[in-house]
Amino acid sequence: MNFIGQVAQWFLDPAHWTGDGGILHRTFEHVLMSGASVLTAAAIALPVGIAIGHFGRGGILAINVSNIGRAVPSFAVLVIAVQLFGIGALPAFIALVVLAIPPMVTNSYIGMREVDPDVREAARGMGMRERAVLLGVELPIALPLIMAGVRTSAVNVVATATLAALVAWGGLGRFIVDGLGLQDYPMLFAGAVMVALLSLIVEFSLAGVQRLSTPAGLRPSKSRQKEGPSGTALDTAVAA
Amino acid sequence: MLATGVVGAVEDPWIRWSWISGHADAILAALLQHIQLTVIAVVIGLAIAVPLGLVAWRSRLFRGPIFSLTGILYTIPSLALFAFLIPFTGLTILTAEIGLVGYTLLILVRNIVVGLNAVPDEVREAARGMGFRPFAELARVDIPLAIPAIIAGVRIATVTTIGLVTVTALIGEGGLGSLIYDGLLRDFKTPLVVGTVLSVALAVVADLGLAGAERVITPWARTRITP
Numbered sequence: 001m002n003f004i005g006q007v008a009q010w011f012l013d014p015a016h017w018t019g020d021g022g023i024l025h026r027t028f029e030h031v032l033m034s035g036a037s038v039l040t041a042a043a044i045a046l047p048v049g050i051a052i053g054h055f056g057r058g059g060i061l062a063i064n065v066s067n068i069g070r071a072v073p074s075f076a077v078l079v080i081a082v083q084l085f086g087i088g089a090l091p092a093f094i095a096l097v098v099l100a101i102p103p104m105v106t107n108s109y110i111g112m113r114e115v116d117p118d119v120r121e122a123a124r125g126m127g128m129r130e131r132a133v134l135l136g137v138e139l140p141i142a143l144p145l146i147m148a149g150v151r152t153s154a155v156n157v158v159a160t161a162t163l164a165a166l167v168a169w170g171g172l173g174r175f176i177v178d179g180l181g182l183q184d185y186p187m188l189f190a191g192a193v194m195v196a197l198l199s200l201i202v203e204f205s206l207a208g209v210q211r212l213s214t215p216a217g218l219r220p221s222k223s224r225q226k227e228g229p230s231g232t233a234l235d236t237a238v239a240a
Numbered sequence: 241m242l243a244t245g246v247v248g249a250v251e252d253p254w255i256r257w258s259w260i261s262g263h264a265d266a267i268l269a270a271l272l273q274h275i276q277l278t279v280i281a282v283v284i285g286l287a288i289a290v291p292l293g294l295v296a297w298r299s300r301l302f303r304g305p306i307f308s309l310t311g312i313l314y315t316i317p318s319l320a321l322f323a324f325l326i327p328f329t330g331l332t333i334l335t336a337e338i339g340l341v342g343y344t345l346l347i348l349v350r351n352i353v354v355g356l357n358a359v360p361d362e363v364r365e366a367a368r369g370m371g372f373r374p375f376a377e378l379a380r381v382d383i384p385l386a387i388p389a390i391i392a393g394v395r396i397a398t399v400t401t402i403g404l405v406t407v408t409a410l411i412g413e414g415g416l417g418s419l420i421y422d423g424l425l426r427d428f429k430t431p432l433v434v435g436t437v438l439s440v441a442l443a444v445v446a447d448l449g450l451a452g453a454e455r456v457i458t459p460w461a462r463t464r465i466t467p
Contacts, residue, residue: 003327070396071443073403075417076436079424083432159317163407166424176323180410185327192323196316203315 006186007193016190021174023194030171030198033164034157037093041100041157042150049105049149053112053142054134062109069102074160082167092164099160100153107149111142144214151206158199172198256430263431267419271438274415277405278446280337282398285344292345293352294378306349314346318407326411336408343404344397351393355386384458391454395447402443406435416442 010016017023052058077099081091115138123137165173175191178184260267296306313321321339329335359382367381383390406417414421416435423432 067399067447070399070403071440071447073406073417073420073436073439075403075406075409076420076432076439079420079432080436082424083427083429155315159319162317162319166410173319176319177410179323180326188323189327192320195320196324199315199317199320200312203311 003185003189007189010186010190021170026170026172026174027194027198030158030161030173033089033092033096033169033171034154034161034202037096037157037161038100038150038154040093041097041153042104044097045101045104045149045153046108046146049108050112050139050142050146052105053109054138056113059109059113062105066102066106069099074099074156075163078160078163078167087168089169091167092161092169095164096157096160100157103152103156104146104149107152108142108146111145111149112138114145115141140215141218144210144218147206147210147213151203151210154206155199155203158195158202162195252427252429254429255433259430260434267434267438270414270416270419270435271442272415273413274402274405274417274439274442277333277336277340277408277413277415278398278401278442281340281401281405282344282394284337285341285348285397285401286394288341289345289348289352293349293356296349297353297356303353307346310346310349313342318343318404319410322408322411331412333413335411336405336413340401340404340408344401347397347400348390348393351389351396352386355389355393356382358389359385387458388454391450391458395450398446398450399443402439402446406439 015022019025049062052062074095078092078095081095081098085091085094119137119141120133123133128136161171162173162176165171165177172191172195175187176195179186179188179191292306292310296303316324318339321342322335325335325338329338363381363385364377367377372381405413405415406420408414409417409421416439419431419435420439423429423435
């Protein structure tokens with residue numbers, strides 16, 4: 001039987017779907033861990049980035065945090081977390097949160113800075129208070145870039161959560177790491193298929209959210225769109 | 241192996257200088273392998289990205305598919321990309337390089353297209369008015385003016401690749417990643433710290449070096465800010 005046939009047979013075996021080590025449970029773990037990490041990181045990073053952008057101080061920090069983040073290998077962050085917090089879910093969670101923060105800080109900062117100063121002045125001139133300027137004018141205009149940062153982080157987190165199988169945590173990376181260890185190549189390949197699918201689903205659904213978050217008046221006309229599906233306005237990726 | 245056995249009862253410090261001096265050769269070899277894996281990936285990536293970028297820039301028809309394909313490659317996690325290749329190319333440097341090259345493409349192609357798109361139409365018309373033929377215009381006007389954006393892409397691709405090379409430790413390559421992986425497997429902090437610090441330092445040096453190279457080859461663009 002050819003190799004792709006073996007992979008198909010691996011997927012068709014009902015025993016691979018159920019139980020603690022099954023596809024369904026591993027997918028659930030992966031999604032839960034990624035979602036929790038991204039939400040936690042967003043709760044920390046977005047207020048910081050938005051505040052820096054709004055008040056205009058600390059911009060150099062906001063820009064450079066993602067450059068530094070890109071230079072630090074996510075694999076190293078994960079292994080350092082193991083040294084600090086032991087093995088299992090906790091170090092994986094902490095490493096993922098740490099890795100998810102920089103792109104969100106940078107993108108929310110840039111989103112806020114790119115708000116046209118004239119628009120801000122006009123809002124003030126109309127008698128809007130600072131709070132209303134922030135919530136009613138700056139944030140809606142900055143939202144697409146903020147969401148771009150969330151998307152970049154989420155895709156990185158899903159990728160790095162795969163590596164977390166190395167530090168004795170579960171998730172879909174288990175199939176890849178165990179497939180490597182046991183030289184079970186159909187399982188290895190099947191794991192890669194599932195991880196790739198999950199990443200692409202996250203990427204495309206968050207790209208959709210990003211598009212929907214753009215205020216109607218700011219949507220670019222079709223001819224101005226020159227970037228592909230992954231073309232965030234800024235490349236702040238820290239690939240895993 | 242010995243180190244952990246001996247110090248098992250004692251607290252393992254973050255850095256054990258004696259291990260570093262005793263393993264200087266291995267550390268240097270890991271660093272050199274890291275540089276080698278990175279340079280091969282970025283050079284091959286650029287060799288593929290330049291024609292792809294030119295096609296994507298000139299042809300509306302191919303632009304979408306080129307960005308979609310490179311975008312999908314970029315989105316797939318590195319470990320999964322390597323796992324796709326292993327059944328066919330095994331635990332080899334080829335597997336590592338195909339994966340690493342795949343990651344550089346989106347960044348490089350996008351920056352090439354952005355750079356070429358940013359060349360002002362007036363400049364192009366002036367070149368044509370001076371009698372430049374299409375190829376000469378491309379080689380002597382468009383590409384030189386796109387260099388700052390292209391180098392910005394090479395910088396991001398290089399720094400990203402330096403980080404990703406560490407993951408190839410899992411498939412038997414790794415460069416400095418093999419030190420990090422060693423630290424994980426033996427629960428021994430020194431190689432982990434050495435591998436991490438050198439990897440970050442390499443990324444910073446490469447980034448600054450490329451920024452310096454850009455200043456040298458584009459003297460006319462010195463006031464321009466690149467991302």
